[in-house]
Amino acid sequence: MYFDTHAHYDDKQFDADRVALLGRILPENGIELIVNIGSSMQTSREAAALAVKYDYIYAAAGVHPNEAEEYDLDELERLAAHPKVVAIGEIGLDYHYPEPSREVQMAAFCAQMELAVKVKLPVVIHDRDAHEDCLRVVKDFCRKYPELRGVFHCYSGSAEMAEEIVKLGWSISFTGVITFKNARKTREAAAVIPAERIMIETDCPYLSPEPNRGKRNDSSNLRYIAAAIAEIKGISLEEAAKLTTDNGRRFFGILT
Numbered sequence: 001m002y003f004d005t006h007a008h009y010d011d012k013q014f015d016a017d018r019v020a021l022l023g024r025i026l027p028e029n030g031i032e033l034i035v036n037i038g039s040s041m042q043t044s045r046e047a048a049a050l051a052v053k054y055d056y057i058y059a060a061a062g063v064h065p066n067e068a069e070e071y072d073l074d075e076l077e078r079l080a081a082h083p084k085v086v087a088i089g090e091i092g093l094d095y096h097y098p099e100p101s102r103e104v105q106m107a108a109f110c111a112q113m114e115l116a117v118k119v120k121l122p123v124v125i126h127d128r129d130a131h132e133d134c135l136r137v138v139k140d141f142c143r144k145y146p147e148l149r150g151v152f153h154c155y156s157g158s159a160e161m162a163e164e165i166v167k168l169g170w171s172i173s174f175t176g177v178i179t180f181k182n183a184r185k186t187r188e189a190a191a192v193i194p195a196e197r198i199m200i201e202t203d204c205p206y207l208s209p210e211p212n213r214g215k216r217n218d219s220s221n222l223r224y225i226a227a228a229i230a231e232i233k234g235i236s237l238e239e240a241a242k243l244t245t246d247n248g249r250r251f252f253g254i255l256t
């Protein structure tokens with residue numbers, strides 16, 4: 001029923017109950033599909049291993065801007081060749097902290113975008129406090145490679161930027177942040193874009209939605225994010241679950 005398009009079950013916060021969650025609890029709670037996202041070389045390997053172990057889990061391989069110094073294009077390309085690795089990510093820019101430098105982040109971002117073009121996979125973009133530069137890079141790549149597709153994950157930009165992203169044929173994904181009281185801007189972005197371009201994600205173990213804000217997150221909280229989308233788009237919870245699952249399947253090419 002639900003598709004969590006961005007989760008980190010490799011995280012050590014899941015060490016104690018990962019097997020119970022992934023093996024039983026999440027499927028029992030209506031979680032139909034998960035993409036476990038890599039954020040470093042090691043977590044990209046672990047994501048691929050989880051995808052091999054569980055039928056309903058897929059993986060993305062990529063190096064987050066905070067780890068930009070360590071990306072290894074050859075190994076990422078080898079990981080991307082696995083049939084259950086369905087995206088390159090998460091990649092992008094994060095100007096929240098001064099390190100790594102913007103130059104180092106930009107080099108890793110662009111190199112991994114080139115890799116995505118080469119291996120014909122969509123990209124998962126992490127954009128924190130770097131909206132202008134991220135959108136510029138994405139637009140440059142889309143001009144050069146119109147076939148390249150991507151999603152801005154944990155969307156935090158404006159409604160105007162969201163409209164520019166969907167014009168490129170790209171998608172936008174919302175986390176539990178959309179349930180927070182002060183997230184008016186995020187809800188506005190969801191309101192203006194076409195329903196067909198919306199995906200949902202937990203980004204667990206981080207970013208638990210209301211009413212579980214502050215606790216460790218897992219995919220069973222996806223229903224609260226689907227409920228927020230349902231309210232914004234004026235559809236039922238079931239429709240929002242189906243819509244976002246179908247959108248995710250189309251985006252990642254999981255059509256079974």
Ligand SMILES: [Zn+2]
Pocket residue numbers: 006008037090203
């Ligand atoms: Zn993430």
